[in-house]
Amino acid sequence: MCTYDDETMEPVPPKLNPGEREVVMICHDECIFHTNECKRRMWLRDNEQPIKKKGNGHAIHVSDYICETTGHLALTPAQIAAQEALPPNSRLQSYDARKIIYPGKDHDKCKTHLAVNIFEYTNPNKIGLWVFDCSSAHEGLAEDALNVHNMNINLGGKQRHMRDTIIPLSNPPPSPGKIDTRGTTQSMSYPSDHPNPDLAGKAKGMKVVLQERESAWDEFERRRGGKKLLGKCKDCQMSNIKKDAARQLALAEAMGTDDTISDEVLEAAQSEDFVNEKPRIQHYLESRGHKCLFLPKFHCELNPIEMLWGYVKYRFRNATDGKFPTARELIPQCLDLCNVHTIRIFFRKSWRYIDAYRKGLDARQAAFAVKEYKSHRRVGLTRDILATLAMVWCTLMSSHNLILHVS
Structure with missing residues (x-):
């Protein structure tokens, strides 16, 4: 990574070995501004009472990315001019990774925006270390992700078609005389041209998946001891409403009982390919040659963009008048006031927090x-x-x- 001078905040390029590429950390976060988010202090005459609007007013949602190299992840005016000179099919779809959304009736709806193209254009031949907060939105799995909670015990029915996987080498070793299925490719659905029309194109379900992993199925049969196969008991179905899958598994293992969740789910979830399934956004970034990290919960000091929100909200509250057109115009202006020098200072403070925690404080x-x-x-x-x-x-x-x- 590039370092920056303590006084001038000018970049000091790293010394790279042949074949190495510089890594740049990009931090993402979202913030909501409200039109009635004004100053709370005001000058009043004696016996006067402040007249404040009820409620927070219309919400304005901002999603932004920042990095030390360019500050805001956006093209410079010169880069935008170079893009405009290209044919329409060769241009970037957007010149700024920031997305401002005005949710609600008669306003813009939320749209998905990918900032990778902008980063690769503004930081050529560099690897992005994309940092996100630990939220359910960012940790969402893909539609075809390996997830035992999207599987039935038996084949078919209402269950998702999941991607193919490789049976982990960490699965139990095969019994003497049995085939070693570890390291082989396993499909989670039957092929559409299967000779049996009752199976063609259907999802296999937990039981068949475990049976194809012969050593895992043998271990499961030994532990089951003839008990009836259960997908999820009533307790699990109730707890699923309030608890996520990871907490359920931890609770079931801590209680040490077979009544909380089926042995099939536990057995499949203990396989590395299910346990280590990556979120959708991480899959996408790694497919583009970048890296992805998720911050621990309740540690906003590790994300420098949190300081950007404080910087912007202070200026927004001092200038807004409680009207939506004013807020819509002010927010981009306040965001642009924060230059790359200030953003590098924010990063430096977060780096010091990281160093302090690394030293055990x-x-x-x-x-x-x-x-x-x-x-x-x-x-x-x-x-x-x-x-x-x-x-x-x-x-x-x-x-x-x-x-x-x-x-």
């Missing part, structure tokens, strides 16, 4: 270290941070005790 210690140490992408040594924090704490306590003693 907790949230309170990390927040102190980020404010105390201003080096690029790192904080001081752990022992120095803890010693300084202890000294500051002792000073505060001494001052507090002195005040109490005097009073």
Whole structure:
């Protein structure tokens, strides 16, 4: 990755070995602005009461990407002019990765926007490290993803057709004299030209999938001990409404009971190809030669774009008048006020948080270290941070005790 000078924030190119490519981190997030999101403080005469509008007003949804190389992920005016000179079929579909949506009646509907083409144009021959927050929208699986919760026990019925897979090598070894199916390709549906018309084109279901994984089926039969096959019991169907699949599996394993979820689901979910199924967005980015990361929950300080939202909302609230046309015009202007130099400062602060957590500091210690140490992408040594924090704490306590003693 490229580093940046502590004073000027100018880039310092990395030293790359032959065949290596520079990695650039791109951070994504979404934010909602409201037309009535105005300043909360105002000057009033005596006996005057502020007249505030009820509700938050119309919502304006902003989805944006930022990176250290260009700031906002968008083409420069010169690059846009070069694109306009090309034939229409050769141009990029969009020149800015930012998407502003005005949901609601008589307003624009949400549209899908991919920023990869813009990144590859503005950062040629570089690998993008795309960072997203840990939300259900970003972690959504593809329609044909390997997911046991989209499977029936038996073939056919209302179940999705899933993609082909390779039986993991980590599956149990075959019994003596049995075929080793590990490492072979497995289809989750019967071919459309299957000789049996009752099977042609139908999804196989959990039972057939396990039977084709002979060693996994043998292990399942040994553990089942003649019990009746169950897809999901009533408890599982109720908990599915409130809990996601991962939490269900963890709960079932912790309870150690066969009544919570079927052995077929557990057996299939313990296979690496099901457990390690990647989200749809990660599949797409990796197919384009890039990388994808998801931030841990409740750690917004690791995403520099969160600081961008604070920067923009402060200026928006000072200028808005509570009217939708004004807000619609103000939001892009406030976003454009944040230049690449400021965005690099946001990234530097997030890098220091990452370095603090990597050194084993907790949230309170990390927040102190980020404010105390201003080096690029790192904080001081752990022992120095803890010693300084202890000294500051002792000073505060001494001052507090002195005040109490005097009073």
